[in-house]
Amino acid sequence: MKNQILIPKSSLDFLLQLKENNNKFWFEANKTNYLKELNHIETFADALLQELSKTDILETSSGKKSVYRIYRDIRFSKDKTPFKTFWGGSFTRATAARRGGYYFHLEQGNSFFAGGFWGPNAADLKRIRSEFDNDAESFRKILNSKSFINTFGTLQGEQLKTAPKDFDIHHEAIDLLRYKQFLIMKHFSDEEVLSDHFLEKALETCKNMRPFFDYMSEVLTTDVNGASVL
Template identity: 80%
Template sequence: MENPITIPKSSLDFLQQLKLNNNKPWFDEHKPEYLIELNHIQNFADALLKALSKTDVLENASGKKSVYRIYRDIRFSKDKTPFKTFWGGSYTRATAARRGGYYFHLEKGNSFLAGGFWGPNAADLKRIRAEFDLDPETFQKILNSKSFKNTFGTLQGEQLKTTPKGFDPNHPAIDLLRFKQFLIMKHFTDDEVLSYEFLGQALETFKNMRPFFDYMSEVLTTDTNGVSIL
């Protein structure tokens, strides 16, 4: 049986060294090491993409292109360190009928898989809130499911401190109506990330996002009468 794709310890260790030496001269000197570790991450991302593509339709052409560049955009940042100190990447669901995206973040002591809607536009946010106003129970059922709670715990994301305009502060779903982002996340220990089981665990985590994605996709592709807008 073929060995599963794994993340080697050296891939996390390299990031630790980069964190201590976050400058271009050091990086240029250690570029060969970086390329070796990048290849490990790209192979993992490719294996995960292929496995995930069996159950979802994705835009990504390859795992290699799914991995983010290590170079930070420092043009508008107070932090001028030039390099990221984590491995990150994402997969986008294909076609207008499928909303949401999958994200992975690998870093010593801070690895997680996440998904959802980081910055929904005003129209999408308005539509989601309208659905929560009409029928919060369907979404609450997903959040309270055993699979969701065991994998992600609770819905995360930035929330308003006040009541969104046009809604009753005593609305039974006011906690949902205050959300401005809709994120779900699962953290992993270093030992879990480096284990042979991690690829399977990552795939299972992403699969468990599907009820959440499917709900949001249906809401965002229909009007409040349930009629398709596509």
């Protein structure tokens, strides 16, 4: 893989300027700079997408389509600033058999790649918990793997303070059963984001999500007996 696609410092600097001048007048006056920096981000996203597509099947068709709009939805927010102050985007995995997706967030001092299940519906959450009830070790093996720990550290996400309904507080998998979200995340320093090897590191991070995604995909596309529900 060629490491010629870089995130320039100017792309992060633009966000700082936007944060200090988060209004439509300033943005319109600096629209040319915005479009230039957006092109850098889209080019990076497209390069990552092309590499990731060699080992996964994705619905996202281009880097341009993966990058989120800079405009905030302020209709129901107390914060009325009109623009996001980060570059963000995601790659969606294709078909009902592949669950999960890759998300990236680029911002000075707060850049990360993440994936998982932010708000699983009641049926999915019930199915995941039933799997932990029957066999938690398969999932623990993924969480305890060297690549997972070195990349993501630990599983993240909101948890119940007690046991979920119909499960005993002393269940051997209570630590997993408490999760209401299943998230994995890797942070990157500004130096890493701006380095010649960031594309390579980003790709490696996404690849290291796959055992987690593949496990969840198999669970959420089968019943408790392992039969496909698709």
